[in-house]
Amino acid sequence: MCRHICAATMWVPAATSRSLPCLQPASLGVQLRAYRRLSGLWPHVAAQPVAADSSQRRCLVYLAASSALTLGRHAERVRCTLLRRRRRLGGEFSTARAATLGVATLGREAAAALDEDLMSTPGFSIDQLMELAGLSVASAVLEAFPPKGSRRALLVCGPGNNGGDGLVAARHLWHFGYTPVVVYPVRPARQLFTNLVVQCEQLGIPVLTGMPTSEEVTEGFDVAVDAIFGFSFKGTPRAPFDSILKTLRASSVKLVSVDIPSGWDVELGDVSGEGLRPDALVSLTAPKPCAADFSGRHFLGGRFVPPGIAEKYGLRLPPYPGAAQVVEL
Numbered sequence: 001m002c003r004h005i006c007a008a009t010m011w012v013p014a015a016t017s018r019s020l021p022c023l024q025p026a027s028l029g030v031q032l033r034a035y036r037r038l039s040g041l042w043p044h045v046a047a048q049p050v051a052a053d054s055s056q057r058r059c060l061v062y063l064a065a066s067s068a069l070t071l072g073r074h075a076e077r078v079r080c081t082l083l084r085r086r087r088r089l090g091g092e093f094s095t096a097r098a099a100t101l102g103v104a105t106l107g108r109e110a111a112a113a114l115d116e117d118l119m120s121t122p123g124f125s126i127d128q129l130m131e132l133a134g135l136s137v138a139s140a141v142l143e144a145f146p147p148k149g150s151r152r153a154l155l156v157c158g159p160g161n162n163g164g165d166g167l168v169a170a171r172h173l174w175h176f177g178y179t180p181v182v183v184y185p186v187r188p189a190r191q192l193f194t195n196l197v198v199q200c201e202q203l204g205i206p207v208l209t210g211m212p213t214s215e216e217v218t219e220g221f222d223v224a225v226d227a228i229f230g231f232s233f234k235g236t237p238r239a240p241f242d243s244i245l246k247t248l249r250a251s252s253v254k255l256v257s258v259d260i261p262s263g264w265d266v267e268l269g270d271v272s273g274e275g276l277r278p279d280a281l282v283s284l285t286a287p288k289p290c291a292a293d294f295s296g297r298h299f300l301g302g303r304f305v306p307p308g309i310a311e312k313y314g315l316r317l318p319p320y321p322g323a324a325q326v327v328e329l
């Protein structure tokens with residue numbers, strides 16, 4: 001019995017798709033044959049213009065296989081092919097609006113290297129960067145979902161620095177007048193994170209280990225922040241985050257993702273099909289390639305990049321208005 005094993009999506013600007021004949025609906029046969037050659041399987045392919053942005057075209061690829069063993073192998077092979085193709089196309093995989101602003105994207109390795117550069121050359125500490133990142137997130141929440149009556153905010157924080165951004169955002173949201181609740185199931189022992197938890201608790205912000213149910217999230221909160229995984233996420237989500245992602249997906253709360261919608265591959269997007277579908281995204285420093293698949297409100301935050309580093313990584317960052325911590329792309 002065949003079942004779908006891999007859903008890969010690609011969004012390409014119309015101009016790019018003209019130079020990529022295999023993504024033209026008219027030549028989907030070529031695409032099908034290419035994947036058959038690559039994986040030994042017949043994929044089901046559908047390509048359609050994107051509703052949110054007619055200048056882009058999306059190509060959805062589903063592969064079918066009969067065993068879990070072949071699943072991983074074939075999905076990985078196709079993932080690598082898509083990745084190579086995306087890398088060849090480079091910065092063209094920014095959203096249409098980001099492309100208008102001339103903002104380039106930062107892949108996983110480049111994002112990590114840029115972080116290293118920030119912390120070595122100009123000598124930023126991680127605490128400083130995280131503080132500004134979390135402040136950007138809180139500012140984007142305020143801008144995207146200004147409080148109407150109640151101001152209940154849920155912040156779901158993961159085990160890495162993305163989770164730290166969420167803890168900082170919780171504190172700033174409290175100062176902005178929200179009533180935050182933090183879910184922090186896996187807590188690193190590092191002083192940085194224990195300090196951030198104490199700072200939240202000093203404000204009376206509950207920091208919970210367990211995740212509420214999807215009904216409780218829908219009923220109990222006006223907005224939720226996904227600070228679960230950032231650019232170091234790999235593979236498929238492990239427990240307890242697998243079920244947390246399902247809970248967030250099942251709820252209808254307004255969702256803001258920090259840097260990357262959790263569960264998405266930083267470069268390829270929601271390849272597993274199990275990632276979150278946020279209403280707003282706050283890219284930090286620069287959008288990551290997966291942001292090309294995102295069609296909600298997109299903010300850029302992390303207003304701390306010195307011109308030398310921006311130049312080194314080919315970032316053409318848009319001007320931030322006034323004292324704003326975020327700029328909408």
Ligand SMILES: NC(=O)C1=CN([C@@H]2O[C@H](COP(=O)(O)OP(=O)(O)OC[C@H]3O[C@@H](n4cnc5c(N)ncnc54)[C@H](OP(=O)(O)O)[C@@H]3O)[C@@H](O)[C@H]2O)[C@@H](O)CC1
Nearest residue numbers: 129159160161162229230231232233234236237238259285
């Ligand atoms: N300059 C900037 O832009 C700044 C960026 N900042 C922020 O940092 C973020 C990057 O932070 P990061 O490197 O700590 O990685 P992040 O993704 O949070 O988590 C890694 C953790 O997840 C885990 N994990 C991985 N895969 C998993 C899986 N499948 N299932 C389960 N767990 C999995 C992994 O565990 P491991 O696999 O190592 O055991 C590890 O514990 C970035 O996106 C931005 O938000 C700011 O704070 C500072 C300035």
Ligand SMILES: [K+]
Nearest residue numbers: 226229258260
């Ligand atoms: K996230």
